[in-house]
Amino acid sequence: MRTQHSPHFLTAFPVYSSAFLSPTHLVLGGGGGASRTGIKNKLRVYEVGDNRSITLVDELELERGEDAPMSMATNLEAGNAGTLACGVNSPEDKLTKGENENCRVYAFKEQKLGLLRTHGTLVSGDLDDFQKVTVLSPDGKLLVAAGTNSFQLLTFPSLAPAAQAVKTDKEIYDVSFSQNTIVVATTDNLLVYALPGAESEGSPSKNKKKGKQRAAVLAELELLRTVDPPAAVSGATGSNFRAARYHPENSEILYTISNTIPARSRTKKAAPRHAFVCKWDTKTWAVVKVKKVGDKGLTAFDVSPNGNLLAFGSSDYSVGLLDAKTLAPLITILKAHEFPPTTLKFNPTSRLLVSGSADNTIRVISVPDSTGKSSWLTLIILLITILIVLLAFAAQQYLGKL
Template structure:
C-alpha cells in the first residue's frame, strides 16, 4: 500500500493570484501563471519565475522575476528552450501570445541572515552568483519576459477562448485548441498557420505531442480522445473503452510518455471523470498504446481528477484531484501508486510538473537526492513540492548471502529434529 503523507508537503511559495499553469523554464527555474481575470477584482494577472534549490533538508524557492499581463489572465502556457533562445507561449483570452525570455545578470546587495530564527548557513556563491570585489554585492540570474507576436486562435462567439497551447518537443511546431473544438497547428516560432484540424464538436480540454513519434493526442468535452499524425494532420484512431454500467465519462487530461524498458515505446495516459448520474462512480487514470489504441492498464480514484504530469524519462506519473486537493505519484509502467499526499492543497489541483531526472544520476532528481519530485499548483495561490525518497534496493550479493544463510539454518534445524 502506498504511504500517506498528510500536511507535511513543502510549500515552496505563495503568490497573490490564483494559479492555473506551471512549466519548467530551466531544470532549476519554474514559471507559474494565473490571475483574477479581466474584471476589476484587484487580483493581478501574470507570471512569476522561481529559482529552486535544496539546502540539504528541503527544497527552497526564490522569486527572481514577476511579469504582469494587464487584464489578461494566464490560463495555460508552454515553454521551449534551446542553446540560443527561450520561448514562452500562453493562451490569453482568444489569442496565443508569444514571449521571448532572456536571462540577465543583475547586481544585488547580498543579504546576510542572522538571529535565532534563521536556520540557513552562509554558503559559497553559485557560479551564476558571481561575487564582485565588494563582498556585499553579487550577480544573480534573472529573466526578462518580452511580449512578441500574438495570433487569434479561437473565433467561437460570444466568448472566444484559447483553452490549450502546447509546444512540440522539437520546438518547430505549436498546437492550440479553443472553445470551437478545432486544433490549429502553427509553424514555430514564426506562428505561421499550417493546418486546422476539425477535431471535436465541443471545446478542447487538452493537447499533447509525443516525444519520439509524430503522435498528437486531443481530448474535448464531446467525450472523444483522438490520436493524430501531427506531421500529416491526419486522424489515426479514436480511443474507446467499455464504460462501467453504461455510464458517461469525459476525458480530462492527456499526456504522452515512454514505457520504461520498452526501447522508447510510446504510451499515452489519460484522466477520465464520470458525469451526470455517474458522478458517484470511480474516476480513472488510463494507459494506452497509441499505435493500436488499446487500453493496457487502469488505476481508480474515489473522486474526480484534475491534473496530470509525466516525468521526462517516463518513469513516473503524478495525478492531482479535484475535491480533496491531493497529489499522488505513480510508477508509469505498472500504474502502481507509490506516494500519496492527501490535502496537498486546500482547493483543486490545477497543474503538476516534475523536476527532470538528474543527468549525473538517473535515479535522482535535480537539486536533491530524491528519486522523484513534482511541483503542484492550485487556485489556493500556493506552489508546493512533493518528493519521493530514494528507495534503496538490496545488492544482489547481499541477497545471495541471506539466501545461503537461510538454507544453512534450515538444514541445521532439519538435522536437529532428525528430518
C-alpha cells in the same frame, strides 16, 4: 511511501499554469482573470532550491484587462531554452474587434521575462473562449494552441501557422505529441491526427501539391482515427477524458485520465465520480492497464520526463504519484491544497514535482530516487508476510490432527 514536500503561500496570486524553464527555474501563471477582482494577472519566475525553497527572480505584470495565463509550455531543446509559450487573452476592447492575440512567446534572459511575439489562434468568435491548452512537440519545433473547441498547429518560436485550424465537436482538455502524430483529448474521445509531412502507415498524404503552390496553401491535418473511452472506465453512465500524454521515450504508450459521469436521480444521492488512469498500446489502441485512483474527479496530470512516474491532482485536494509501468500507487499527499490543484509539473530532471492551485499556494515535492524500488520492496514484503501466514496456518492444522 513518505516523501518530503513544502507548501508556499503566494499572496493574492491564484495559480493556474506552470512550467520549468530550467531544472531550477519555475514559471507560474496566475491572477484574478479578466474580471475586475483587483488581483493582477502576472507571470512569475522562481528559483527552486534543493531544499524545496522558492525565491522570486522576476515578475511580469500583464496589461490591464488582459486575462490570466491559463496554460503554458516550455521546451529545453537547444535553441529554445528559456523560451515560454502561454495563453493570455487580450483586453475586452480588442476581443470585441476580433483582435485577440492570445498565443504568446516570452524569452527569459538575464533573469528577466520579455515578450517576443504574439498570434491569434481562437476561431470560435466566443468572447469567453481562451487558450486552455498549450503544448510543444518533443523537438520544440511545433506548438499546439487549443481553445475550448478548436486548435491550431504553429511553428515555434515563430508562431507561423503550420496547418489549418481545426474545430472539434466536443470540448478540448489536452493535447500530446509523438514524433508523427498529435492526440487531442476531448470530453468524449481521443482524436489522432497525422503531423504534416509525417508518413502514417496505411494513410497516404492527401496533399500532392509541390513547390510554391504547396507552400502557399496550409495543409489540413489528417484525422487518422477516433478513439472512444474504454468500457472498463465508462460503465453504464459513461466517462469524460481529462488528459492524454504520450510516454516521453516510447510513443507506443499513451496515458489518459478519465472521470466517470455520475447517474442522475431525484430520489437517490448522487453517485461518486470515480477517477481512472489508463495505459494504452498505441499500436492497437487498446487499453492494457486501468487504475482507479479515487472517488473524486481528477483536475491535473503530468508524466515525468524520464517516463517513470505519473502525477495527478484530484478535486479532493490531494496529489498522487503512480508508477508509470505498473500504475501502482507510490505517494499520496492528502490536503495538498485548500482548492483542487489546477496545475502539476515535474522539473526536467524528474527530481521535483510542483502542484499549484487557485488557493494562492504551490507545493514543491521531492521525488525520491528509490520510489520504484520501494514499491517492489513493499510488494515483496507483502508476499513474504502472506506466505508466512499460510505456512503458520498449515502447521496449526497439521498439529491439530496429531
